Amino acid sequence: GxxxxxxxxxxxxxxxxxxxxxxxxxxxxxxxxxxxxxxxxxxxxxxxxxxxxxxxxxxxxxxxxxxxxxxxxNWLMQGGMLQKLRRSIRTGKLVGKHIKGIFGSDFRDTSMSGMHADYCAFLTSGATGTKMRVVLKS
Incomplete structure (x- = not known):
C-alpha cells in the first residue's frame, strides 16, 4: 500500500x-x-x-x-555536569541495545594521509551507516 x-x-x-x-x-x-x-x-x-x-x-x-x-x-550537554552524565548514561542504555543490523554503523579505517580521498569516495558512493575512523600511528 x-x-x-x-x-x-x-x-x-x-x-x-x-x-x-x-x-x-x-x-x-x-x-x-x-x-x-x-x-x-x-x-x-x-x-x-x-x-x-x-x-x-x-x-x-x-x-x-x-x-x-x-x-x-547540544542536547546531551544541557544542564549541569551531573545532569549531563546521567543523560549520557541513560541515553546510551536506551539506544545502545537497539543499534544492531541496519541501524548499526560500520567503521572503515583510514589514515590521515588517505582521509580526504576516502571522504570524497564516501560522498560519491552515497554510503550510509558507514563511518570513517582515522587510525593514528603511535
Whole structure:
C-alpha cells in the first residue's frame, strides 16, 4: 500500500506529536503535513543533500506546527555536569541495545594521509551507516 497513508494512520493511532528526520529535502515538510496540530519535526541530518522543503505555511501559521534542528551533542550537554552524565548514561542504555543490523554503523579505517580521498569516495558512493575512523600511528 501507500506508505504515506499507512504512516498517517500510525501517527493518528499512536497520537505521535514529535518526529525526527535524518533525510532533509522534502521529507520534513511531508512529515509535518501528516502530523497533528502542535507537533514538531526535528531535523538532525541531510542524507538527501537537499535543503529542507515542502513545508506548508498553514501548518506553521494556523496549526502551530514547528520545524526545528536537532543536534544530539547540544542536547546531551544541557544542564549541569551531573545532569549531563546521567543523560549520557541513560541515553546510551536506551539506544545502545537497539543499534544492531541496519541501524548499526560500520567503521572503515583510514589514515590521515588517505582521509580526504576516502571522504570524497564516501560522498560519491552515497554510503550510509558507514563511518570513517582515522587510525593514528603511535
Amino acid at each position: 501507500d506508505w504515506q497513508t499507512q504512516l498517517e494512520g500510525l501517527i493518528r493511532d499512536l497520537k505521535v506529536k514529535f518526529a525526527f528526520d535524518a533525510i532533509a529535502g522534502d521529507m520534513p515538510g511531508t512529515l509535518l503535513t501528516m502530523m497533528p496540530p502542535g507537533s514538531t519535526v526535528y531535523v538532525y541530518g541531510r542524507l538527501s543533500s537537499e535543503p529542507v522543503g515542502n513545508v506548508q505555511p498553514l501548518d506553521l501559521i494556523y496549526r502551530g506546527k514547528k520545524l526545528q534542528g536537532f543536534l544530539l551533542t
